[in-house]
Amino acid sequence: MIEFLTLLQVLDSSLRLATPLLLVCLAGLFSERAGIFDIGLEGKLLAAAFVSAAFASLTGSVWLGLSAGILASIMLSLLHGLASITLRGDQIISGVAINFLAAGLTVVVAQDLFGQGGRTPPLKSGGRFEPINFPGSTSSKEINDAGPLMQLYSELVSGHSLLVYIALLTVPLSWFVLYKTRYGLRLRAVGENPAAVDTAGISVVGLRYSAVILGGILCGIAGAYIATSLQANFTKDMSAGRGFIALAALIFAKWRPWHALGACLLFGFFFALDNRFQNILLPAWAISGLLLLIALSLISYVWKKDYLDKVVLGGLALGILSIAIMVITSVSDSGANSQVKIPVVFVQSLPYVLTVVVLAGFVGKAIPPRAGGQPYVKER
Amino acid sequence: MDVMPKWVDIIVVPLISLFIAAFLSALLIVAIGESPRDALSLMIEGTLLRSAGWGYMLYYTTNFIFTGLAVSVAFHAALFNIGGEGQAMMGGLGVALVCLFIPWPHWTFAIIGASFGAALFGMIWAGLPAYLQAKRGSHIVITTIMFNFLAAGVLIFFVVDVLKPKGSMDPASANFPPTTHLPTFEDLAGILGFEKAFRSAPANVSFFIALLACLAVWYLIWRSPLGYEIRALGKSGPAARYAGVRPVKIIMIAMMISGALCGMMAINTTQGESERLILNFTEGAGFIGIAVALMGRSHPLGVLLAALLFGFLYQGGAELALWTKIPRELIVVIQALVILFTGALSLMVRAPLESFFVSLQKAKG
Numbered sequence: 081m082i083e084f085l086t087l088l089q090v091l092d093s094s095l096r097l098a099t100p101l102l103l104v105c106l107a108g109l110f111s112e113r114a115g116i117f118d119i120g121l122e123g124k125l126l127a128a129a130f131v132s133a134a135f136a137s138l139t140g141s142v143w144l145g146l147s148a149g150i151l152a153s154i155m156l157s158l159l160h161g162l163a164s165i166t167l168r169g170d171q172i173i174s175g176v177a178i179n180f181l182a183a184g185l186t187v188v189v190a191q192d193l194f195g196q197g198g199r200t201p202p203l204k205s206g207g208r209f210e211p212i213n214f215p216g217s218t219s220s221k222e223i224n225d226a227g228p229l230m231q232l233y234s235e236l237v238s239g240h241s242l243l244v245y246i247a248l249l250t251v252p253l254s255w256f257v258l259y260k261t262r263y264g265l266r267l268r269a270v271g272e273n274p275a276a277v278d279t280a281g282i283s284v285v286g287l288r289y290s291a292v293i294l295g296g297i298l299c300g301i302a303g304a305y306i307a308t309s310l311q312a313n314f315t316k317d318m319s320a321g322r323g324f325i326a327l328a329a330l331i332f333a334k335w336r337p338w339h340a341l342g343a344c345l346l347f348g349f350f351f352a353l354d355n356r357f358q359n360i361l362l363p364a365w366a367i368s369g370l371l372l373l374i375a376l377s378l379i380s381y382v383w384k385k386d387y388l389d390k391v392v393l394g395g396l397a398l399g400i401l402s403i404a405i406m407v408i409t410s411v412s413d414s415g416a417n418s419q420v421k422i423p424v425v426f427v428q429s430l431p432y433v434l435t436v437v438v439l440a441g442f443v444g445k446a447i448p449p450r451a452g453g454q455p456y457v458k459e460r
Numbered sequence: 461m462d463v464m465p466k467w468v469d470i471i472v473v474p475l476i477s478l479f480i481a482a483f484l485s486a487l488l489i490v491a492i493g494e495s496p497r498d499a500l501s502l503m504i505e506g507t508l509l510r511s512a513g514w515g516y517m518l519y520y521t522t523n524f525i526f527t528g529l530a531v532s533v534a535f536h537a538a539l540f541n542i543g544g545e546g547q548a549m550m551g552g553l554g555v556a557l558v559c560l561f562i563p564w565p566h567w568t569f570a571i572i573g574a575s576f577g578a579a580l581f582g583m584i585w586a587g588l589p590a591y592l593q594a595k596r597g598s599h600i601v602i603t604t605i606m607f608n609f610l611a612a613g614v615l616i617f618f619v620v621d622v623l624k625p626k627g628s629m630d631p632a633s634a635n636f637p638p639t640t641h642l643p644t645f646e647d648l649a650g651i652l653g654f655e656k657a658f659r660s661a662p663a664n665v666s667f668f669i670a671l672l673a674c675l676a677v678w679y680l681i682w683r684s685p686l687g688y689e690i691r692a693l694g695k696s697g698p699a700a701r702y703a704g705v706r707p708v709k710i711i712m713i714a715m716m717i718s719g720a721l722c723g724m725m726a727i728n729t730t731q732g733e734s735e736r737l738i739l740n741f742t743e744g745a746g747f748i749g750i751a752v753a754l755m756g757r758s759h760p761l762g763v764l765l766a767a768l769l770f771g772f773l774y775q776g777g778a779e780l781a782l783w784t785k786i787p788r789e790l791i792v793v794i795q796a797l798v799i800l801f802t803g804a805l806s807l808m809v810r811a812p813l814e815s816f817f818v819s820l821q822k823a824k825g
Contacts, residue, residue: 117601119542119601119605159800162805163800163804163805164804167804167805167807167808168807169803169804169805169806169807170803170804171804172540172542172601173540173750173754173799173803173804174800174803174804174805176542176747176750176799176803177796177797177799177800177803177804178796178800179796180747180792180793180795180796180799181793181796181797181800183789183792183796184789184790184791184792184793184794184795184796185488185789185793187787187789187792188488188492188786188787188789188790188793191785191787191789192491192492192493192785195785198787198789321609324605324606324609327602327605328602328606331602388591388594388595388708388712389595392587392588392591396588423617423620423621425613425614425616425617425620426613426617428613429609429610429613432606432607432609432610432613433610435602435606436592436598436603436606436607436610439592439596439598439599439602439603439606440592440596440598441596441597441598448599
């Protein structure tokens, strides 16, 4: 059985890994709720991470770093806005370009400024967000002897950097702004039916720019968090696909703030699991049973569907079935209670699988804002 | 639509976009403290003035032709295949399985088998998102991004847990048998009597397959009924449906062709160059395909030219990284700028040109 403290430590690191996802996810939420798809979240996160680490390193102040990171992220947001709102270009292409721009520029500039192969030097104490220890929490040395409640308080509640708490606060804040203010109502309307908003005499362009800029601010905070708190310097491509995972979480959460928190914590938990445990062992009967269940439900689903469904989903079911049979045959000689090692990459891939399943609409269909991705052209 | 003459639309607009990208990159080089002119001459020297430079350039070009064509075919059906990277990874897996487990007598047979393996795996990997788009309405951009990550997971699993030889520490499959090795340009030049040409450059016969693919895509899109249906669906969904085009079928076919082309990139990288399955062999070529397709206006000839340009930039970028303080990532910036100006900001380039031609027409009549 896993010890309580170990569980707490995994949850603690889940929270830390979920924080950048959450901020970026909410950034995407504002942007997409206003009808602007944002594939460029990854690029904004990376750019903000570099700029905040570079400023924190050069000035020694983490607050200057944070502000500069936010500013850099907003600049990229404005570029996205210029391309997709003002010039009515393709939002996806603009996002892709922003990702490459950030991936290239950060390394080129980092190499020029610091000459360390695209990294910034390690940040000294003033240039980092330090963990905040709440009053009464025990130090890490004594935590083994403390009671369970004290362990929970010291490990999970206390001891995070300021930005973690800010990220958690942005969830109710975003919910309030989106659902309880006039601005939020208009924002959601502009993502569903911009023509109606325009008819009411409200600026579609202004609303969309404001949403994109809000997203820029949130991505900026997230970038500063990964470079000055989660790690203590910038390294090449350090965003590591978090922008895309946040996008996945956004779909998983169906564009709602509280659900975004849940989705990001879940995805953070997957990453924490595979950071903590190199090998995850599960009983063979559970795995093969689960796979068989999925395969059989797929087959029963396609039974009365048309030819294409049968080929694609039936083929998928056959693939899953054959994996299940492989699992059973590989352990059949070592008894019924034998365990199977789950490859680490499968745990890492879970967020993407879950997102595809949700997108496919087999379990609770995710429907994006209706006007998303289309530039608004005013009628003349 | 017909404000501008066709040649302006096809030639001048991409060229202006390219010049803006080049100008901004030159500013960046100046900011780093190097001379853009020296950088350009170094790139030309290391790429076009040495046969080995050509050999590297055409190696990259081969990859970019495949991925560029793939993105183009999807564009014609108004689909954005951002999953070229994942489809190419799966193609590599297909190539590896075909080369490792089938005893090929000669490379000419092996390359046909490997092409089928690569195309099949890429096709399957593009087929699932296509199915989800066609039948379930899931946005293909998001699903193909997710499938990129999933492909990376599958590739790591196969390389590390299945295909890696026992006792090896390297995350790579066993070497492919010698009968599957493709002749490089160096070998071909040797046969023709040029002993010292293309020395140790990775370009190989799959370049010619890429050229054939250009022809095939041209025929498919502009000369075949299927291509007509693809373009009709891409231009206007309702009109195509009214004319009897079945969107589900066309979306599936267009994406599967796209995935097959991406997968076939692996015969160049995996069978031709590394001769075993390694991680990260795609090196972002799936994404560069987007820039190539945009720059080449989704036409095979344009894709070929744009792929040559990007091949030049990649080999030139490697030279710059070797001899100056300009890192390789400068090429990524140029690539981003090309995508930005040919794709997202194209109106910025087109609008002034269009108004110029409108005023020209008014002056005439």
